[in-house]
Amino acid sequence: MLYVCYDNGAYMNTGIQRSSATPYGADTTTSPAGKVKQGKEQFRKDLTEIMVAHHIPYAAQTVPVIPGTPYMFDLYNKAEKAFKITGAKFMNVLTPCPRGWRCDTATELEVVKAAVETCFWPLYEVENGEYKINYIPKEKKPITEWLKLQGRFKHLLKPENEHIVQKIQEEVDRRWERLLFLAKVK
Amino acid sequence: MAKRVSLSGNEAVAFGMKQINPDVVAAFPITPSTEVPQYFSQFVANGEVDTEFVAVESEHSAMSACIGAAAAGGRVMTATASAGLALMWEMLYVGASMRLPMVLAVTNRALSGPINIHNDHSDTMGARDSGWIQLYGESAQEAYDNLIQAIRIGEHKDVQLPVMVCYDGFITSHAVENLEMLDDEEVKKFVGVKREAPFALIGQDPVSMGPLDLPNHYFEHKRLQAEAMKNAKKVILEIAAEYEKLTGRKYGFFEEYKMEDAEAAIVVINSTAGTAKFVVDNLRAQGKKVGLIKIRVFRPFPAEELAEALKNVKAVAVMDKADSFSAAGGPLFAEVRSAMYGRADGKIVTNYIYGLGGRDVTTTQIEKVYADLFNAIETGKYEVYNYLGVRE
Amino acid sequence: MPNLKELSKKKVRFTGGHRMCAGCGAPMVVNWILKALDDDERAVISNATGCLEVSTCLYPYTSWKDSWVHTAFENAAATCSGTEAAFKALKKKDLLMESISS
Numbered sequence: 219m220l221y222v223c224y225d226n227g228a229y230m231n232t233g234i235q236r237s238s239a240t241p242y243g244a245d246t247t248t249s250p251a252g253k254v255k256q257g258k259e260q261f262r263k264d265l266t267e268i269m270v271a272h273h274i275p276y277a278a279q280t281v282p283v284i285p286g287t288p289y290m291f292d293l294y295n296k297a298e299k300a301f302k303i304t305g306a307k308f309m310n311v312l313t314p315c316p317r318g319w320r321c322d323t324a325t326e327l328e329v330v331k332a333a334v335e336t337c338f339w340p341l342y343e344v345e346n347g348e349y350k351i352n353y354i355p356k357e358k359k360p361i362t363e364w365l366k367l368q369g370r371f372k373h374l375l376k377p378e379n380e381h382i383v384q385k386i387q388e389e390v391d392r393r394w395e396r397l398l399f400l401a402k403v404k
Numbered sequence: 405m406a407k408r409v410s411l412s413g414n415e416a417v418a419f420g421m422k423q424i425n426p427d428v429v430a431a432f433p434i435t436p437s438t439e440v441p442q443y444f445s446q447f448v449a450n451g452e453v454d455t456e457f458v459a460v461e462s463e464h465s466a467m468s469a470c471i472g473a474a475a476a477g478g479r480v481m482t483a484t485a486s487a488g489l490a491l492m493w494e495m496l497y498v499g500a501s502m503r504l505p506m507v508l509a510v511t512n513r514a515l516s517g518p519i520n521i522h523n524d525h526s527d528t529m530g531a532r533d534s535g536w537i538q539l540y541g542e543s544a545q546e547a548y549d550n551l552i553q554a555i556r557i558g559e560h561k562d563v564q565l566p567v568m569v570c571y572d573g574f575i576t577s578h579a580v581e582n583l584e585m586l587d588d589e590e591v592k593k594f595v596g597v598k599r600e601a602p603f604a605l606i607g608q609d610p611v612s613m614g615p616l617d618l619p620n621h622y623f624e625h626k627r628l629q630a631e632a633m634k635n636a637k638k639v640i641l642e643i644a645a646e647y648e649k650l651t652g653r654k655y656g657f658f659e660e661y662k663m664e665d666a667e668a669a670i671v672v673i674n675s676t677a678g679t680a681k682f683v684v685d686n687l688r689a690q691g692k693k694v695g696l697i698k699i700r701v702f703r704p705f706p707a708e709e710l711a712e713a714l715k716n717v718k719a720v721a722v723m724d725k726a727d728s729f730s731a732a733g734g735p736l737f738a739e740v741r742s743a744m745y746g747r748a749d750g751k752i753v754t755n756y757i758y759g760l761g762g763r764d765v766t767t768t769q770i771e772k773v774y775a776d777l778f779n780a781i782e783t784g785k786y787e788v789y790n791y792l793g794v795r796e
Numbered sequence: 797m798p799n800l801k802e803l804s805k806k807k808v809r810f811t812g813g814h815r816m817c818a819g820c821g822a823p824m825v826v827n828w829i830l831k832a833l834d835d836d837e838r839a840v841i842s843n844a845t846g847c848l849e850v851s852t853c854l855y856p857y858t859s860w861k862d863s864w865v866h867t868a869f870e871n872a873a874a875t876c877s878g879t880e881a882a883f884k885a886l887k888k889k890d891l892l893m894e895s896i897s898s
Binding site for chain 2: 838840842849850853854855856858860861862863864865866867868870871874875876877878879880881882883884885886888889892
């Protein structure tokens with residue numbers, strides 16, 4: 219069985235409520251940004267790592283097919299590999315929801331690209347416990363590149379919320395460094 | 405040839421499952437049902453069945469896996485009790501509305517809270533409107549017989565519904581009784597090899613199952629589901645007749661015990677019927693015209709037949725081993741009195757809630773119920789709603 | 797590196813006409829995942845309650861050319877585990893006619 223999670227970062231079907239997958243600071247209908255709160259107050263649950271912890275034969279994180287990128291076929295390759303492995307397999311696919319992310323449908327794949335280039339959403343796979351990062355950006359972009367393209371993070375870019383952006387950056391860095399370590403890149 | 409054996413109710417059910425040899429059993433342990441999946445997984449480990457055993461992590465998952473397996477076209481069984489059944493709740497309705505035959509053995513146990521592991525019927529009585537057929541059995545023998553018949557009832561082309569086979573936790577599930585088991589070959593022949601699955605996920609053609617069903621179609625689907633439950637009445641009797649030919653044991657919607665000329669009767673479910681029959685015998689020896697009806701089929705509810713069976717009595721006490729907190733009596737009482745309305749009018753009908761959380765019900769208490777009924781007949785004075793054997 | 801031209805010839809398993817929002821990423825993901833199957837393979841897809849489920853199988857229509865099942869919100873995998881178990885059992889009893897990817 220291959221389990222595919224298309225992670226759009228909230229309960230979109232019922233009208234954009236926060237979930238454990240919602241990123242820190244996101245403005246959703248149940249974690250709204252207001253006068254005293256600035257969106258979701260917890261970091262995103264790392265579902266891919268949770269599945270890795272089950273010690274299943276294959277767990278992978280990827281994005282939709284984005285033409286012109288070095289990782290254009292990452293999704294297809296991982297699905298093809300997963301189907302050929304016997305046992306429980308898992309794929310986590312960052313999937314744009316223009317309504318929930320409040321982004322432009324025409325350029326939504328640019329947003330996904332920003333998730334990869336900022337290392338908010340690293341492309342990697344874990345096969346029988348062995349980590350492999352499938353794409354390492356030459357130059358890791360600051361997290362604001364991902365935040366600024368989406369209406370759900372708009373409030374975070376106000377000067378008074380700079381400390382929140384910094385906090386998000388630190389968490390993204392921490393998780394990326396950990397992944398580099400696990401993949402024996404560092 | 406049938407053989408005489410001494411088994412607990414859970415053993416009888418597990419051995420019955422072994423003889424049925426289903427395609428999939430997905431189950432999760434819960435007292436007092438645990439032994440069923442435990443014995444069964446030993447059969448799997450020994451290669452005595454061809455079944456795939458799915459060891460899930462909750463009863464919700466157990467029922468979900470059963471639904472997935474039944475939707476695939478497999479023959480599916482599971483077992484649970486009490487909170488386990490409660491955790492299956494959402495999926496009970498889904499399974500029934502998808503018209504998937506499955507057999508669920510329930511060892512009746514009180515629902516929390518407070519937590520209590522002993523017998524009453526609050527678990528399955530709560531699930532009475534989930535769309536499942538419900539069969540109840542007084543003994544290990546009846547649990548076994550109901551289990552074998554349940555496969556055929558649920559899978560019948562005019563029914564296609566899941567079936568609960570209910571028997572009392574500990575009292576029946578753990579007590580060892582003498583019973584008669586069919587030969588493996590006889591069971592195999594009786595249940596047949598493969599269930600009739602008109603549509604299946606891994607059948608000849610791909611199918612989509614479990615669609616979004618909006619106001620334009622939903623009602624018709626529910627109406628068809630209701631019709632299937634009506635059809636089950638006929639099918640239950642047909643299968644019972646076939647089973648009687650094989651075993652000599654007769655089953656219907658309910659058992660009538662010394663009802664021919666009874667003036668005072670009680671209506672009861674499961675093992676308490678055994679205690680009550682003893683009381684009936686004693687009172688009959690004293691010349692008192694008493695009788696008993698033990699419900700076997702609660703869903704579909706045999707309303708007309710029950711009213712017919714009660715048409716000559718003067719007074720009826722309905723015994724409920726579950727409270728529905730309606731402030732208007734227990735679930736069995738509500739159904740029995742409703743069944744009598746317009747069919748067997750002018751009777752005294754009372755309700756006794758008893759035995760909650762495994763509280764023993766004694767012969768003295770049941771004698772009191774009959775005494776109350778005779779007193780009501782003589783004086784015309786009585787309480788409709790009563791609690792039996794509780795400190796107040 | 798897969799060949800885009802070759803991939804475009806692969807069997808379409810998820811059809812248009814569904815009611816997902818314009819720009820939603822989910823149908824793209826579904827299409828590409830299913831492309832990774834061989835054309836002669838059959839899949840069973842278990843779908844949790846959500847946008848994809850409510851928008852792709854409204855009675856009496858379906859967008860799915862493979863067998864598809866929806867039961868509830870939180871149990872797509874548990875449902876599928878039962879289907880997988882039934883597949884294994886039926887295979888053991890030699891009651892299957894066609895190959896299905898496990």
